[in-house]
Amino acid sequence: MTASALASVICIMVMLLPAYYAAAAAAPAPAPAAYSHDAYRACKQKAADRILCGPSAFTFYLHNTVYNPTVDNKDYFNSVYGLPPNVTWPNPYSFGTTSTFEDPLTEGPANTSQQIGVAQGLWQLNSKVGYTLFHIFTANITDGDYKGTISILGQIREVDPVRYLTVVGGTGDFLGARGLATNRLVTIDHTAPATWTLSFDLDLYY
Numbered sequence: 726m727t728a729s730a731l732a733s734v735i736c737i738m739v740m741l742l743p744a745y746y747a748a749a750a751a752a753p754a755p756a757p758a759a760y761s762h763d764a765y766r767a768c769k770q771k772a773a774d775r776i777l778c779g780p781s782a783f784t785f786y787l788h789n790t791v792y793n794p795t796v797d798n799k800d801y802f803n804s805v806y807g808l809p810p811n812v813t814w815p816n817p818y819s820f821g822t823t824s825t826f827e828d829p830l831t832e833g834p835a836n837t838s839q840q841i842g843v844a845q846g847l848w849q850l851n852s853k854v855g856y857t858l859f860h861i862f863t864a865n866i867t868d869g870d871y872k873g874t875i876s877i878l879g880q881i882r883e884v885d886p887v888r889y890l891t892v893v894g895g896t897g898d899f900l901g902a903r904g905l906a907t908n909r910l911v912t913i914d915h916t917a918p919a920t921w922t923l924s925f926d927l928d929l930y931y
């Protein structure tokens with residue numbers, strides 16, 4: 726092909742391009758493929774292989790110290806109660822009471838263990854027949870192999886030795902995480918101001 730013939734071909738292609746794009750834009754979108762479990766599994770597998778995915782297991786320990794005016798511990802507390810519900814009948818399980826917390830998270834069960842982040846959130850006593858704490862909080866992990874936030878919600882029934890909450894999302898290394906947050910009471914000291922440690926063992930899916 727001569728140089729001038731080549732130039733003509735390119736010129737014709739350039740002229741035809743807008744028509745090609747206009748036709749493509751006007752073409753109806755293909756119908757979506759039928760949803761199948763195989764497709765879902767393939768998608769999950771692809772997601773599981775993504776290099777950006779964070780850990781499939783992750784554990785932290787949460788340490789809480791209640792603010793208690795009777796011991797005036799304003800210099801060392803990390804949770805406060807909100808206004809109690811305005812009821813005049815007996816309310817043995819403090820139904821309706823809330824607590825807001827900003828608790829240190831450590832990698833081990835001791836309160837002197839390496840701190841890896843902080844849990845910020847709240848719980849509400851949401852049962853009239855037992856101590857049941859509905860938790861919703863963000864674990865902000867800032868130190869260690871993984872960094873990012875993990876969003877957790879679910880019930881902690883005090884009588885249950887093991888409680889199952891859900892991981893509903895995450896950011897950073899935990900982007901897209903969902904899964905199970907298995908919770909246990911590690912220690913509790915009712916002596917004022919009241920302190921406790923909870924463990925959270927997470928099984929994470931991306």
Ligand SMILES: *[C@@H]1O[C@H](CO)[C@@H](O)[C@H](O)[C@H]1NC(C)=O
Nearest residue numbers: 807808809810811812813814
């Ligand atoms: C509590 O409820 C009572 C009776 O309804 C009402 O008179 C009172 O103002 C309420 N107190 C507060 C702090 O809302």
Ligand SMILES: *[C@@H]1O[C@H](CO)[C@@H](O)[C@H](O)[C@H]1NC(C)=O
Nearest residue numbers: 788790801835836837914920
């Ligand atoms: C850790 O727990 C011990 C025993 O309950 C307590 O005396 C100490 O003040 C706590 N340390 C921190 C950093 O919270």
Ligand SMILES: *[C@@H]1O[C@H](CO)[C@@H](O)[C@H](O)[C@H]1NC(C)=O
Nearest residue numbers: 843863865866867873874896
């Ligand atoms: C997590 O903590 C770090 C360090 O304090 C802070 O810079 C970051 O904004 C926090 N992330 C969220 C979502 O709170």
